[in-house]
Amino acid sequence: xxxxxxxxxxxAMDTTWGxxxxxxxxxxxxxxxxxxxxxxxxSYAGLxxxxxxxxxxxxxxxxxxxxxxxxxxxxxxxxxxxKDLSGLTLKTKELSSVDQLExxxxxxxxxARTAYYRRRVVFEIS
Numbered sequence: 001x002x003x004x005x006x007x008x009x010x011x012a013m014d015t016t017w018g019x020x021x022x023x024x025x026x027x028x029x030x031x032x033x034x035x036x037x038x039x040x041x042x043s044y045a046g047l048x049x050x051x052x053x054x055x056x057x058x059x060x061x062x063x064x065x066x067x068x069x070x071x072x073x074x075x076x077x078x079x080x081x082x083k084d085l086s087g088l089t090l091k092t093k094e095l096s097s098v099d100q101l102e103x104x105x106x107x108x109x110x111x112a113r114t115a116y117y118r119r120r121v122v123f124e125i126s
Contacts, residue, residue: 003088004037004038004088004090004125004126005082005085005086005088006034008082008085008086008088009034009078009082009086009090009125010034011081011085012077012078012079012081012082012085013032013033013034013040013078015030015031015032027046027047027048028044028045028046028047028066028067028070029044029045029046030042030043030044030070030071030074031043032074032078035122038124038125038126039095039122039123039124039125040092040122040123040125041120041121041122041123042071042074042075042119042120042121042122042123043118043119043120044067044070044071044117044118044119044120044121045116045117045118046063046066046067046116046117046118047114047115047116047117048062048063048101048114048115048116048117049112049113049114049115050112050113050115051111051112051113052111056101056113056115059101059115059117060101060117063099063101063117064099064119067099067117067119071119071121075092075123078090079092090125090126091125091126092123092124092125093123093124093126094121094122094123095122095123095124096121096122097119097120097121097122098119098120099117099118099119099120100117100118101115101116101117102115102116102117102118103115104116
């Protein structure tokens with residue numbers, strides 16, 4: 001196992017206060033969490049709307065692509081920030097990915113549905 005500066009990694013991943021806590025988008029959020037000495041989990045949550053079942057399928061497909069792009073961009077930011085803070089490079093390898101679409105608002109008088117799209121990706125770090 002490679003030497004990892006956990007203090008620098010924690011600072012690079014921290015989005016709980018200051019400018020880092022200010023949301024870039026009102027429709028999605030990304031948080032990183034340490035799972036142990038060699039694992040990091042990325043949690044993505046997005047808000048979406050659709051009316052028909054066909055739109056739900058297309059919306060989920062779009063959300064998958066968007067979540068992958070947003071998580072990759074944030075991971076790149078974490079790696080850059082980690083390198084600036086510690087002088088070391090951070091390597092990651094995706095171990096698992098799980099996603100779900102959860103309908104949170106449904107009304108018999110209105111066909112529009114509101115849903116959360118959630119994705120959790122576990123990375124091995126070295």
